[in-house]
Amino acid sequence: MLVNIPATNKITILIVDDHKLIRDTWSFILNSDPRFQVIAETDSGKTAIELAENNHPDIILMDINMSPMNGFDATKEIRKISPDSRIIGVSMHSQPAYAKKMLQVGAMGYITKNSSKEEMIGAISEVAQGNKYICHEVKTILSEQILEDTEKPDINLLSQREVEIIDLIKQGQSSKEIALELSITLKTVEVHRHNILKKLNLKNTAALVNFINTAGIA
Known part of the structure; x- marks a missing residue:
């Protein structure tokens, strides 16, 4: 000291x-x-x-x-x-x-x-x-x-219809099956899937499935 x-x-x-x-x-x-x-x-x-x-x-x-x-x-x-x-x-x-x-x-x-x-x-x-x-x-x-926080996918950005589609993707359904399930056209399903990837800043369906599994969605 x-x-x-x-x-x-x-x-x-x-x-x-x-x-x-x-x-x-x-x-x-x-x-x-x-x-x-x-x-x-x-x-x-x-x-x-x-x-x-x-x-x-x-x-x-x-x-x-x-x-x-x-x-x-x-x-x-x-x-x-x-x-x-x-x-x-x-x-x-x-x-x-x-x-x-x-x-x-x-x-x-x-x-x-x-x-x-x-x-x-x-x-x-x-x-x-x-x-x-x-x-x-x-x-x-x-x-x-x-x-990193701002780049994380935010489920709140999705519409109710998009959340429904994510739920069906989680169940393993194809775009054609989703279209029949929701009574919408195949093209509409593909548009929704494209928008989902864009909103969640994900590159492809594999990344989406991984996000669904890790985030515990639906």
Whole structure:
């Protein structure tokens, strides 16, 4: 643990991480920048709470993977006793769920240990100005998840007639049999099948059958 007298014209920083090499590296990088001053560092969530209460740092770099008190719990407590301290979650995890949870408990930012030195400094600068910051790695994964979700077939796009046809396809009926079952022309069935594939963004009947089976339709 290192505690210095804060410089009033600098952004004061508390580093919380259970790896000494990381704490030493971050301290060296940040203290080399005239905008920042690392005023304390610790490997303990409990000690981090005490340091935050006594020193009220501007920024806290908080490792979320610590024991016995993890970064989520430490963040909750620090928000109560030093509300002006802005916390940036730091983790090896790039899944958006971790970033979301950290922000929910009061953090203002989230970076991973894959983030560059420049990104860490950028995150500190943004959060110090009152802005929220999520690192590029997490944003990229989140964007991919959103795209995957939007590309998934949506059964709600289908008309009632199209749903009926899907049900008959599931039963193994051919287009001719479906036409007889629904008292419509073969051409109408083929048009419906084409529209079903288009609406569900599926390439062929095999993909449709697979979708029907995996989605548990009808």
